[in-house]
Amino acid sequence: MISPAAVRSFGRQARRFWREEAALRRRLVNTGHLLTGNVFGSAIGLVAFVLTARALGPTDYGILALTLAYVRAVERLIAFQSWQPLIKYGAEVRGREHLNDYRALLKFGLLVDIGAAATAYLTAIGLALLFGPLVGISAQNVDQVLIYATVLLFQISGFPTAVMRLAGRFKLTAYGALISSVLRLGFCAVGLITGQGLRYFVIVWTVTQIIGALTLLGLAFWEIRRQGVRRLLWAPLTGVTRRFKGLLSFTVGSNVELTLRSSANEFDTLLVGMLAGPAAAGLYHIAKRLGRLVLQLGVQVQAVLYPDVARLWADNAVNEFRRAVLQIEVMLAGIGVALVIATALVAQPVLAWTAGPSFADAASLAVVQMLAVTMTLSGSAVRTALLAMGRQPSVLRVVSIATVAFHLTAFSTIPFIGAMGGNIAHVVMALVWLVGLSMIYRTALPSQPARV
Template structure:
């Protein structure tokens, strides 16, 4: 009992560090976006938003998100040798995905750019922005820091990167920077942020005495040590790719169907309304390794208790987000980015409803992955994503960027309900199996 209480206390402490770091990062991020938006105005800011969105979308589409299989199977690893091989496997996936992402992104800009809302005038800037993709190596570094409980390093490393970005944006604002110069500023900030994460993870591996052995470890026979590794990695990557087609391509859809100015308004609204999703990501970062260990150890009561506690926490955060957005968004927008962006107010409120539903679902998603039910996660994402695109393509031409927000609510409702049913079924089956074994 004392061990469980300590585990919960440690979990809440780690979440506290991540939430503090996340809050600071989000606030600092808003300052950076505010300086950029004021310097560029809605039209040019919309072009920069399309650069953000396009590179992020390609990264999500090709990135294997190796931290998910690394944490699930790393939490079950019995010795340092197999863990080193697993981490080396993840690093190779990350490097391959980053290089492939750059090549694919550049090729797509020139091949199908107009279909993605990227005009010939924007193509050069977007191509330039793609140069940051080879540096986006985050899966293995994130897995290392989470497995070894270095959540403080994650949190405050992000804060340091955000401060660096604000300094660059402030300089750009002070000297009257152009769109081209702000593209370079945001590129530099993202590259430094990614390299900071890599440096922190390598420092932790060195502290654990694992760095040299990890770099020289062999990945041959990795699936013999970790059966189901490729299946899990591919399934989770597909589910994230499908989600990204909605969460990353939505701004591009708005830009294509409603124009760059509408895309800029939508991006501002999405940035504000979705700050809470980062809270969900940080809670999941702490919770996922604990759930993987608890499920592997058949500690079902502890597993379910942790899920219930975190769902309640995130639901409360979501409700506060909706209320805060409804009451305060108009003056916040006027103060932060100017009256030109006030039309984003209603978008933020509706976006926050979809965010609340998604927040609640992130815990169930982590639980299903820990249970080894990545197939249920994938099927729920597939159905929800199809519904999103159908709703977005129908609504955006009729009601503008608000249509994308309504489509996100449709997606979140379907995704959440399907995963909730799967979680209950899997938990009931495991509890019944445990009872049958104990009765024998």
């Protein structure tokens, strides 16, 4: 039995640790803001999906899921994660004396985003019209894709993401994103009450996602104006890739990495729909929504950690760098294990009560999906560190191997065990990802131990 004195001693140590760890405290506060906004947004989005599932039923909901998955997959296939190089190199040009370099860097990222958005839109339309049936989109459902693909023209997200994260505007970003989520929930509730069909819900998702993208872009332009950055579009780009050595290869590499990961994380719903039918895709999509709700934790932690560790690495503060990464790594692993246990206990009754009894079978899918999510969470801090170190090619190699493992597993299991095969494939991919990134990270740093 633990004595009261031991409890008091632990409490004193915890309070002293909290007071002394100013950097960790700031990261956790910023992460808390992002998580609060994103948990609310994701929870609101999950309720919107539940209302939609109630209104449409498994088959039509599966068609909607395939539509959303297809457009998101094309966007991920084409998009550049321009925020990654913008943050890495933006962390190196702090101060008014580097304002022109900063303007050129931001303009480079903005133009990359605009070009990718236009290319993604044209690609989505063309592939849907020519090859829709091959990815589970029948001729009758192409119209839904043509409507929803409009959001791709507004997916200019890398530039505003980098601007807001470098400026530390995590609170504003988190709560500003709730606008579109609240609107979507309201429209979905109206659709359920009035008995609207599939076309209505596709339009709702299209309009609200465009509003969300424009909100983030508007906040970014407001922020750079506040920083004194003027006439961004007139900034000269001559020599920008020489000034920021490795900028072009980092940007292209981020696109290849995202494409590979998306072939598993976005095309998986399409694979299930193609190999097991729309109803199975609907169940799989519900399970993935639960997993994505948790993955927001890793996304938001990375959002806060990446600018910090990029600055630490640029300043050659190796010990502080290692300590920051280790602290976040331990925290994410512990949270992930707790969530796997919680999902196993409550997923089935919650799904039956919310989405309906016909979706209760997604509970077992959610448990396996959460196991994959936990391993992905555990590796997100290390991935962030490797990007800050300029090890993007190493990350790309690990992602390539993990993606091959996913597809080999998925194509060999989904035809026999349905949607569960997709979740098992994610577990295999996450395991390869976690082990591979950890091995590279451990060999990339000096051997001094880091304190938690």
